[in-house]
Amino acid sequence: MSTAREGVLASYDYLDSTLDAIRELREKGFDEITAFAPFPEHHIEEALGYGTTPMAIFTLVGGLTGAATGFALTMFTSLDWPLVTGGKPILSMPAYVIIAFEMTILFGVLFTVIGVFWNMRVPDLKSDVVYDPEFSAGRFGIYVTAPGDRLSEARKILESSGPSRIEDDPEARAHG
């Protein structure tokens, strides 16, 4: 299936042109759309019909793992060599809460960072992707792939919103 797909990339100077094009593409049944923006633009996400992200799950699992690790580490090591210091109980839970708290944050952050890299599909250092360097400066972009026979229809929709640049990608190399 993917062999027959072709892609086209359009860059826009204006946000509303981009949104118009995305909405029309989706209305006509083109689903393989990647939008580019210089900052997180919620209107684009809405136009693409985004729901929630699974990021919070990573954070939650990381945090719980961290808390468990913190308590396990402090309790195991105290019991491993039970030595009373300062007349305090061997298992001094209030003190261990601090270690467990720090580990909760640490693991929560590590899991979140791993999760976001996983979800964003980075690192991705190939250089042959279809891209316009202006996307990080000020332009918005739409990349759409479609079966070869429907591509001209998609291209027409993109052109109707007045792109500042349009580029064909016959091998459909770039995917979001």
Added chain:
Amino acid sequence: MATVTEKERGAQTHPDVRKYAEVNTDILQMLSRPGKWWWILLGMSIAGIGLLAFSWGNQIINGIGLSGLNSPVGWGAYITTFVFWVGIAHSGTLISAILFLFRARWRQSIYRAAEAMTVFAVMTAGLFPLIHLGRVWHAYWLFPYPNQRLLWPNFRSPLVWDVFAVSTYFTVSSLFFLLGLIPDIAAARDQTKKGTLRNRFYHLLSFGWRGTDRQWHHFAKAYLLLAALATPLVLSVHSVVSWDFAMAIVPGWHATIFAPYFVAGAIFSGVAMVITLMVPIRKVFGLEKYLTIRHFDAMAKLCLVTGLIVFYAYLTEFFMAWYSGEDPERRVFWNRLFGHYWWATWIMLTCNGLIPILLWFKRVRHSIPALFVITIFINIGMWFERYVIIVTSLSHEYMPFAWAVYRPSFTEMGIVIGTFGWFAFWFLLFIRLLPPVAISEIKEVLPPPMRPKPRSKEEVSS
């Protein structure tokens, strides 16, 4: 990230910035022109590192006896400066994470530099426990690792909490900093010539970021989650640092007020440091469009509020010492004001209590030179605050026969001054190599470009 509606974007934080592409040009030019002053400052900072290396090397070879530390004052300039730098670090996370959660829109142009300051300040602070150890080659004993004798650190000790708090803080603030940088590094990559060393460096650090809808979608959520995790962390780290003192039954230390008192002090000194650093950056790189008077005004207000909390804490400490009826406690505080270290205490009270009163006046808050001078005084005052807390209490504990006077030695002074060079070195490299102002986040508070036709507005704000 911050969901701002069309209308709010009209209320401009950066009224003189019109186009998205302009932000890239203005910010990325900072990476291309070092200028004479940058080289002079870099030279000075390397000289500072040289002083640090010489003093510390000398201390490693000849022993901790080169410092003025002795019984009963076992903590002196090193721990003072450790707390100082950890405190400086805190405002970076406050600006980047806490103000992000509060949707304070003036943070955008400041937070990247403040965050960098956090990372480098923690790197600087982290040196001090190692320096203070004396036998630095045993530093790994601080961490829990399986060893032959089955010995583990004592998790009931606040010093071990501190190891966990500070190393977690360093890891988290670095990751937060680097994640936020990715889109801006991609912007730097796109504006450098293909194949150059810089382009390859940015290409690698951008992780192949392209700004797709999918990337932004997860990025924004992850950023929010990290901010939510960093917020309790930043409050906990200085609390844990304060417990290094408050858990001990030393007069002048053993107080429940310490955690909030230290956190407020940390933010106070940190915001002051941000202002001190931002004034020259703004001037040298011509960032008046991005760092407006409004930004400085907001930071000065933050400084004023935290400064008031700190001053209130001072008064509470003195009051509680008197009200407790504890003789040693009373003596320590009397000794602070009128004893051997009276000058340090009065520097602290003047710089942190009296000078910030000027910030009540709008004219002062709107004068960049005035803010620059005031914040330098605050930084000096906050260093002396820690000096007063640590040294006056230890030198004047319960037993009169054990009272003694501590003086920092040349080695200690060399190390303390040298770490400013170490901090400046990293910060100077940062403003030359990585985008020092958050390019993509400034665009969030600019009005989006619309087709020059009237019909577009209602569609977009739907």
